[in-house]
Amino acid sequence: MSSAVVSHPILKLSGDDLSMVSSFVLVSGSIKALAQQYGVSYPTMRQRLDALIDRLGRLVDGGEPDPVSDFLADLIAKGQMAPSVAQQIRTLHRQQLSKSPARTDQGVSPNE
Numbered sequence: 001m002s003s004a005v006v007s008h009p010i011l012k013l014s015g016d017d018l019s020m021v022s023s024f025v026l027v028s029g030s031i032k033a034l035a036q037q038y039g040v041s042y043p044t045m046r047q048r049l050d051a052l053i054d055r056l057g058r059l060v061d062g063g064e065p066d067p068v069s070d071f072l073a074d075l076i077a078k079g080q081m082a083p084s085v086a087q088q089i090r091t092l093h094r095q096q097l098s099k100s101p102a103r104t105d106q107g108v109s110p111n112e
Contacts, residue, residue, distance in 0.1 A: 009056065009059035009060045010056060010059070012059050013052075013055065013056060013059070017052050017055065017056075020034075020048070020049075020052060021052070023037060023038075024049070031045050031046055031049065034049075044077055044078075044079070047073075047076060047077040048074075048077040051070070051073035051074065051076075051077055054069075054073070055070060055073075068089075068090065068093050069090055072086040072089060072090055073086070
């Protein structure tokens with residue numbers, strides 16, 4: 001096995017995401033069939049796939065997983081949160097991260 005395969009971005013996806021990718025391939029890319037398999041509506045499955053595509057795109061571009069964005073996307077896909085509320089939370093979270101002091105490898109601020 002080549003090193004390119006071992007470090008492929010798709011392998012950084014969560015187990016749930018990898019299962020969805022496998023299921024999607026096994027139903028020949030049919031979102032309708034995948035939605036039936038997962039017991040959700042077509043629009044819900046489309047949202048889940050869009051979120052998965054976004055996560056994979058970030059990984060392919062060399063980014064790291066964003067657990068807050070992923071969590072919010074899952075809540076939206078499950079109908080537990082409105083997209084506008086999720087966007088507000090994500091924006092606030094990113095603002096707080098940009099204001100926080102630099103962290104060291106030990107997970108504490110150099111001034112602590």
